[in-house]
Amino acid sequence: MIYKEFLGHKVSQLGFGAMRLPQIGTEWGSPLNKEEAIALIRKAYESGVNYFDTAYVYGGGQSEVILGEALSIYPRDSYYVATKFPGLHPPQGGWTMEKVKETFEEQLRKLNMEYVDFYLLHGIMEMDWHLYSDPNVPLADYFHELKKTGKIRHFGFSSHSKPDLLEKIIEWKDYFEFCQIQLNYLDWTMQDAKQQYEILEKAGLPVIVMEPVRGGRLANPDEKCTEILKNAHPDWSPASWALRFAGALDNVKVVLSGMSNMEQLDDNLGTFAEGELLSESDRELLLNQIVPLMADMVPCTGCRYCMAECPMNLKIPNLISLYNEMNFSPRTFYLNGLKEEDMPSNCIACGACTTVCPQSIDIPDVLQKLDVKIKEVKK
Ligand code: SF4
Ligand code: SF4
Numbered sequence: 001m002i003y004k005e006f007l008g009h010k011v012s013q014l015g016f017g018a019m020r021l022p023q024i025g026t027e028w029g030s031p032l033n034k035e036e037a038i039a040l041i042r043k044a045y046e047s048g049v050n051y052f053d054t055a056y057v058y059g060g061g062q063s064e065v066i067l068g069e070a071l072s073i074y075p076r077d078s079y080y081v082a083t084k085f086p087g088l089h090p091p092q093g094g095w096t097m098e099k100v101k102e103t104f105e106e107q108l109r110k111l112n113m114e115y116v117d118f119y120l121l122h123g124i125m126e127m128d129w130h131l132y133s134d135p136n137v138p139l140a141d142y143f144h145e146l147k148k149t150g151k152i153r154h155f156g157f158s159s160h161s162k163p164d165l166l167e168k169i170i171e172w173k174d175y176f177e178f179c180q181i182q183l184n185y186l187d188w189t190m191q192d193a194k195q196q197y198e199i200l201e202k203a204g205l206p207v208i209v210m211e212p213v214r215g216g217r218l219a220n221p222d223e224k225c226t227e228i229l230k231n232a233h234p235d236w237s238p239a240s241w242a243l244r245f246a247g248a249l250d251n252v253k254v255v256l257s258g259m260s261n262m263e264q265l266d267d268n269l270g271t272f273a274e275g276e277l278l279s280e281s282d283r284e285l286l287l288n289q290i291v292p293l294m295a296d297m298v299p300c301t302g303c304r305y306c307m308a309e310c311p312m313n314l315k316i317p318n319l320i321s322l323y324n325e326m327n328f329s330p331r332t333f334y335l336n337g338l339k340e341e342d343m344p345s346n347c348i349a350c351g352a353c354t355t356v357c358p359q360s361i362d363i364p365d366v367l368q369k370l371d372v373k374i375k376e377v378k379k
Helices: 034-046 063-071 097-111 139-149 163-172 194-204 223-231 238-245 262-271 279-295 305-309 316-328 333-337 352-356 362-376
Strands: 001-008 009-012 015-017 050-051 079-087 116-124 152-159 178-183 205-210 252-258
Touching: 001 252, 001 305, 009 015, 009 194, 009 252, 015 262, 034 063, 050 252, 063 079, 079 097, 097 116, 097 139, 116 139, 139 152, 152 163, 163 194, 178 194, 194 205, 194 305, 223 279, 223 352, 238 252, 238 262, 238 279, 238 362, 305 352, 316 362, 352 362
Parallel strands: 015 050, 015 252, 050 079, 079 116, 116 152, 152 178, 178 205, 205 252
Antiparallel strands: 001 009
16 A cells, blocks of 8 residues: 655555445435445455545435444554535534534544544535635634644645635635545546646645546546557556546545445555556546547536435436436437436426536536437437
8 A cells, every 4th residue: 555644644545435335225315334334444444544534424424423333443543534524514594603513523423533633624615615704603713723622633624616716715714734626637627626736736735635536437438448548557447547647646645535345445455556656658648638538528526416406306417427428329228227207308497406516517408418319319
């Protein structure tokens, strides 16, 4: 395992993302498969992973509980836990300092730990910035102060914001110690990840990477991309290429991978086993050959924030994934499994989903185009 120095700690470059723990069933919101999840986390730990990332909201609130239970058999100082404050999900009546304190204490109880190594404000972006920066609820100052008690060891934030807001957040408080951003070779240009990385580097803030495989999409590129990648390195999976791109950046300390099964874990462990992650020519191949081939993809990460807003209960990320798939193979077999109530034609174009999408995707427009594609195929 490759380790890097991060705020005075030796952290594994592969971080365990507990956002996509194994579930019982495949439906969105299915309960987590505790037994499988614990086995996966423990295997990661025993293979050298020492950075584990979760959040209040992951796994319907169960990710923190399962992560805490899985790690409870190991010495507390032999691993690092990162979790996040759910500012973007205020309780009934909005945030108050009392609720903020209660939420943090609840997180410690769920983790069954006395402290959190790395605590983050979760997902600061344009739509929730007002919640985090509300002067009447100075939650960031509270968490910063909490460091004195030892309940938080390091304080940072994760962000899906555009570069302008990212700069504003850094200027807003000078005590943030690190930042977690979405970074992968496709977003390096498509979603300003390069610009964000440079802003953070200039500000001296180390970077934790999330979505290095773009919600799994870069693990399954189309045939042409797969062939190019295989020819260059027959023993690297497409997911491995994506992780290597992120990990090879100097200021990236940990690359989080949301692992759901042993196969993914084994592949990731192989990627970060040792040595140089990516040569300059490999990097150029990704940016100059693969990205242009993928550039017409809709950049959905599968975060599912939009689904909670949809009055028609549409499985939006699945539909976007189908849209991307149909760009490559119009007669995809995924089409056969689509029920009438899940069809994109049910979209009433209310736009509620787009307002919460961290990727600023014009979802009704994509669904309308998908509807046309489906009708053409079914003719
Ligand atoms: S625009 Fe369509 S997909 Fe988006 S919330 Fe409205 S009905 Fe759902
Ligand atoms: S459309 Fe946007 S909000 Fe919905 S899953 Fe994709 S990235 Fe997330």
